[in-house]
Amino acid sequence: MPRKPLKPCKNPGCPELTQDRFCERHRHQHERTSAAQRGYDHRWRKARDKYLRENTLCVNCLKSNRLTKATVVDHIIPHRGDNKLFWDKSNWQSLCKRCHDKKTMTEDRYQEYKY
Template identity: 55%
Template sequence: MPRRALHPCQHPGCPNICEGRYCDAHKVMHPNNDRKSSAERGYGSKWQKARKRFLDRPENFFCLECKKEGVFTRATVVDHITPHRGDPALFWDESNWQPLCKKHHDSKTWTEDKNPTYKY
């Protein structure tokens, strides 16, 4: 069976040619190559409908963190207060949801992913 053609490494500025997405030098910098699609992680059409219903409620119209700062920014993201980490019960528990703007959601998520809390 013929092999796939080689192509440039997808790391910005890397001139190396490789078989996968990244050359051997950059594979360690991009560990999430096997990440599932958003639909496979539970964010399919059912989530999109629930998200829209949640954000259309008057009490969820503005970002909670922006309101604390005295600014009224439209919430565009439904954030899981406690990360669900694949737990469907926690994923669909609306008491675990909060409306945030993209800026505050990304900041919160980055902090949580960088410093995960594990319970044993």
């Protein structure tokens, strides 16, 4: 049975041909680890539940004079694997899922570099 033709690696500037999205050299850069490996384990769930019991309303909705139940604990500054920033409660805020998804897709999506 014939195979699909090889296509270029999706990593910008890489000329390698592959059957997957990325060639062997770039695959590891684009693999995502599990939630537990990123720190969202039982300890996080307990801390998250406690924080949501104490901060029940979405902070973004409150700014617009809407009362919406918070369901997500968001890291104001994305931790990107920094364990100290991950557990810093002053970096947490309670958000509803709608506000969290909007923030994640606009502000947190790409890493910003500061020079």
